[in-house]
Amino acid sequence: MSEKTFFQKRVFPIIFMLVITLVFISVTTVIYTFTQDIIKINESLVLKRAILKAAGFEVLQAAADVEKLYKDAVSEVKDQNDRTLYYIITKPGLLDVQGYVIVSTGSGLWGDITAAIGINSAKDQLTGIDIIAQNETPGLGGRITEPWFTNQFKGKGGPLSLVPEGETANSNEVQAITGASYSSAAMKAIVNSTLQDAQRIIKS
Amino acid sequence: MEAFKVKRVFSDDLGANNPVFAQILGICSTLAVTNVVKNTVVMCVGLIFTTALSNLTVSAMREYIPARIRMMVETLIIAAYVIIVDIVLKAYLPDISRQLGPYVGLIITNCIIMGRAEAFALSNPPFLSFLDGIASGFGYSYVLLIIAIVRELMGSGSIWGIKVLGDWWTNWSIMVMAPGAFFVLAIFIWVVKGMRTEEEKGEKK
Numbered sequence A: 001m002s003e004k005t006f007f008q009k010r011v012f013p014i015i016f017m018l019v020i021t022l023v024f025i026s027v028t029t030v031i032y033t034f035t036q037d038i039i040k041i042n043e044s045l046v047l048k049r050a051i052l053k054a055a056g057f058e059v060l061q062a063a064a065d066v067e068k069l070y071k072d073a074v075s076e077v078k079d080q081n082d083r084t085l086y087y088i089i090t091k092p093g094l095l096d097v098q099g100y101v102i103v104s105t106g107s108g109l110w111g112d113i114t115a116a117i118g119i120n121s122a123k124d125q126l127t128g129i130d131i132i133a134q135n136e137t138p139g140l141g142g143r144i145t146e147p148w149f150t151n152q153f154k155g156k157g158g159p160l161s162l163v164p165e166g167e168t169a170n171s172n173e174v175q176a177i178t179g180a181s182y183s184s185a186a187m188k189a190i191v192n193s194t195l196q197d198a199q200r201i202i203k204s
Numbered sequence B: 001m002e003a004f005k006v007k008r009v010f011s012d013d014l015g016a017n018n019p020v021f022a023q024i025l026g027i028c029s030t031l032a033v034t035n036v037v038k039n040t041v042v043m044c045v046g047l048i049f050t051t052a053l054s055n056l057t058v059s060a061m062r063e064y065i066p067a068r069i070r071m072m073v074e075t076l077i078i079a080a081y082v083i084i085v086d087i088v089l090k091a092y093l094p095d096i097s098r099q100l101g102p103y104v105g106l107i108i109t110n111c112i113i114m115g116r117a118e119a120f121a122l123s124n125p126p127f128l129s130f131l132d133g134i135a136s137g138f139g140y141s142y143v144l145l146i147i148a149i150v151r152e153l154m155g156s157g158s159i160w161g162i163k164v165l166g167d168w169w170t171n172w173s174i175m176v177m178a179p180g181a182f183f184v185l186a187i188f189i190w191v192v193k194g195m196r197t198e199e200e201k202g203e204k205k
Helices: A006-054 A063-073 A141-145 A147-151 A181-201 B002-016 B027-033 B037-060 B067-092 B094-103 B105-109 B111-119 B126-156 B178-204
Strands: A074-078 A084-090 A097-107 A112-120 A126-133 A161-163 A173-175
Touching (some): A006 A063, A006 A074, A006 A126, A063 A074, B002 B126, B027 B105, B027 B178, B037 B105, B037 B126, B111 B126
Parallel strands (some): A161 A173
Antiparallel strands (some): A074 A084, A097 A112
16 A cells, blocks of 8 residues: 555645535525525514414414515514514504504523513503414423413413413413423513513503 | 345344434434424434435545545535525424424434444445435434324323323323433333344244
8 A cells, every 4th residue: 555645644635625615515505595585584474473463363374464464454663773672553454553562582491482472552461472482392391382372361461470281360360381380480471571561662 | 236235224224223222323312302293203304314415425425535534524514414404494394493493403413424424324335325324314213203102192192283182191291301201212222122132032043
């Protein structure tokens, strides 16, 4: 077997690694460029669906329906830095304010939970909530996204407290999820603090 | 000759040399994703895709990869394919992508992929390596699916999110948490190894 030259031993591996890195980065970049618009649309659709659900509308499946209803019923209120503070909900075609939606984030068990929280025009009752992003344990805390859990917030007034899963909840109580005490408490905290902040943030 | 090799690749990866219960590889994801069947299926599809294609690519380049940097190259190839899976899921299956969260990225660290690239793809032709990737992926998948079905059924009373057991069933929360996976995996390995030892005894006689 012939002895390897300096080039083969030291230089070639570096060039090889550089070239192959470039090749794979190019491939993933091309795929990313082609899909980034779809990904952006998907993400904004998730947000719009959540806002509409929190505002108490029926959940729409078709993307076009969601876009249309959102355009008709939701207007965004921004601060001077162009960040969205909250959303004003009107009945499609009418100008009366039906309620507000605030998107707020709080810490869950593994990471942040982001939820859209709908509040009525009197700012004392929830019109609904929906989870936009969460990293809770699938099957346990992850169940905060299930409709039975999110739907029970509708019509409730704060400050909320928790009762065990399966028990009857009063007008300021929601059922916690068995096996996910922390995630349930996190949801309670997010909703309560949003209800409190709503008085300050929303200027009518 | 070829057919014989292909057959051996499959029987090896699905049975005697199964990545999960014989080599005990990929345990991290086995514990993490198996509490819900749906997530498990997507994880398995992602893994089969990545193992097959990274095996194919590594094998096609095996004559050229300098030996001393081969692991860097393998990691790069695997990472590229996983990023592709992640992007495709985000674009075309956004709901599942949202549910899986960080697990997709974690396919990169699944030892099965690296293990097959090192142990098989570096010393075998591309097509056979591709098949080996698929076979290993299936070997991993069916074990995970069995565990996932047991865990979701006992932990949530449902399969694929659909309630199967009635109200009389009390959910075993421990099955949904990581310890449940340890128990089910251990019992699974125990049963399979027990059966294999019996078989070997029978063969000797």
